[in-house]
Amino acid sequence: MLALSVMTSWSLAEAEINEPRAKYHYQMFCQGCHTPDGSGVNAVPPLKGMMGVFLRSQRGREFMVQVPGSATSKLKDAQLAEVLNWCIENFAGSSLINGEYRPYTADEVGRLRQSPLQEIDHTRAAVLAEIARLPETGEI
Amino acid sequence: MMSLIDKLLERRARAAAQTASRRGMLKTLGGVLVGASTVPLLPVARAEGGAARPVEEGSDTDCDYWRYCAIDGFLCSCCGGSANTCPPGTEMSPVTWIGTCHNPADGRNYVISYNDCCGKSTCGACLCQRDEGDRPPYRPDKTNDINWCLGTASAAYHCSTAVVVGVAFEE
Numbered sequence: 339m340l341a342l343s344v345m346t347s348w349s350l351a352e353a354e355i356n357e358p359r360a361k362y363h364y365q366m367f368c369q370g371c372h373t374p375d376g377s378g379v380n381a382v383p384p385l386k387g388m389m390g391v392f393l394r395s396q397r398g399r400e401f402m403v404q405v406p407g408s409a410t411s412k413l414k415d416a417q418l419a420e421v422l423n424w425c426i427e428n429f430a431g432s433s434l435i436n437g438e439y440r441p442y443t444a445d446e447v448g449r450l451r452q453s454p455l456q457e458i459d460h461t462r463a464a465v466l467a468e469i470a471r472l473p474e475t476g477e478i
Numbered sequence: 479m480m481s482l483i484d485k486l487l488e489r490r491a492r493a494a495a496q497t498a499s500r501r502g503m504l505k506t507l508g509g510v511l512v513g514a515s516t517v518p519l520l521p522v523a524r525a526e527g528g529a530a531r532p533v534e535e536g537s538d539t540d541c542d543y544w545r546y547c548a549i550d551g552f553l554c555s556c557c558g559g560s561a562n563t564c565p566p567g568t569e570m571s572p573v574t575w576i577g578t579c580h581n582p583a584d585g586r587n588y589v590i591s592y593n594d595c596c597g598k599s600t601c602g603a604c605l606c607q608r609d610e611g612d613r614p615p616y617r618p619d620k621t622n623d624i625n626w627c628l629g630t631a632s633a634a635y636h637c638s639t640a641v642v643v644g645v646a647f648e649e
Contacts, residue, residue: 362647365589370576370619374643379572379629407619 353423353441360424367411368421376429383462389426390433393440394472398465400450403442409454416444418451532642533584541606545590545640547579548611550622554595554637556604561640564595568636571596573628575619577611578646587646593639596627601637 365374368385372378376385392398403409408418419442426439455461536543538561539553545561546553558565574593581588613620627633 358645359647359649362589362644365644366576366578367619369643370574370591373572382573382629 353420353427355420355424355427357424359417360420363413363417363421364424367413368407368425371407376425385425385429387429387431387433390430390435390439391469392465393426393430394435395465395469398469401455401461401465403447403450404453404455405458406454408447409451414444415448415451418442419444419447422447532581532586532588535583538640539604541604541608543640544581544583545579545588545642546606547608548577548590548622549592549638549640550607550609550612551594551605551635551638552601553604553606554601554639557595557601557637559595559637559639564593564639565598565601565637568595568597569630569632570594570639571627571630574626575622576643577620579610579640587648588642589644589646591639591641591643592622592626593641594626595636595639596630596634597632598636599634 371382372385373382378384378386389402392402402422403418408422411418413421423441426434426441430439532544538545538555541549541553543561553561554563554565555561559568564570571594574591576589576591578587579590580586609622611620612622615621615623618624625633625635627635
């Protein structure tokens with residue numbers, strides 16, 4: 339019971355986001371390709387309505403940090419975690435299960451970005467296929 | 479009964495006419511209307527404070543114009559468009575490279591999006607190359623050496639804009 343209550347408060351933790359800083363970093367390091375509202379265009383995949391889908395599996399959660407735009411950006415770990423959380427809050431919309439998510443932390447992002455992806459399209463397709471097979475349970 | 483009401487109303491109307499002027503009523507009403515129209519603007523104006531409203535100085539057809547600090551290409555301002563808009567017959571690329579420029583007129587740094595205008599052959603007017611903050615192509619999101627006509631129907635480069643999209647965050 340205690341474990342359940344700890345898990346619940348952990349999963350509902352709110353991200354600490356400095357709005358102007360996060361938005362600035364989005365503009366400087368993401369918006370050029372993902373477009374101002376996160377819709378993406380042509381070969382640039384959308385963040386809008388999709389980030390919550392990726393958060394449904396651990397591999398999907400890792401994928402969003404390991405794509406080159408995230409992993410190899412010049413943002414520091416804490417800044418990258420903040421801008422990812424900002425993107426989720428602004429673009430994930432109804433793709434989040436129950437409107438909730440577990441925020442990225444600097445430690446988590448720092449660890450994951452050590453292994454940037456090489457085969458992005460292939461990995462993305464595999465991750466989404468895996469998520470499509472999941473029962474509608476909840477975010478990991 | 480009716481005459482009683484008439485008298486009562488007449489007395490009230492005369493009393494009001496003796497103590498209040500028509501201009502006074504207009505003044506009060508005008509004050510209320512002007513006041514009411516400005517009050518809702520206050521929070522909106524504050525919200526807009528986050529948006530980029532640079533003080534503008536200089537000509538946008540000049541390479542030295544503050545927004546062009548990292549430009550490499552033909553100015554759309556000289557090609558039938560402006561620093562914010564594409565010339566007729568061209569399409570603005572939604573994919574772009576973004577940097578910051580210092581505006582000497584107000585001392586602030588702004589986030590500038592160098593959206594290219596695409597779909598016609600090169601404009602040929604006002605070629606500018608300033609490259610401040612430009613990075614080599616191994617940092618593709620921060621280089622102006624590639625054709626940014628991506629996501630448009632045509633990849634033919636015509637000219638470049640320099641759109642202010644935000645204020646730089648200062649730590």
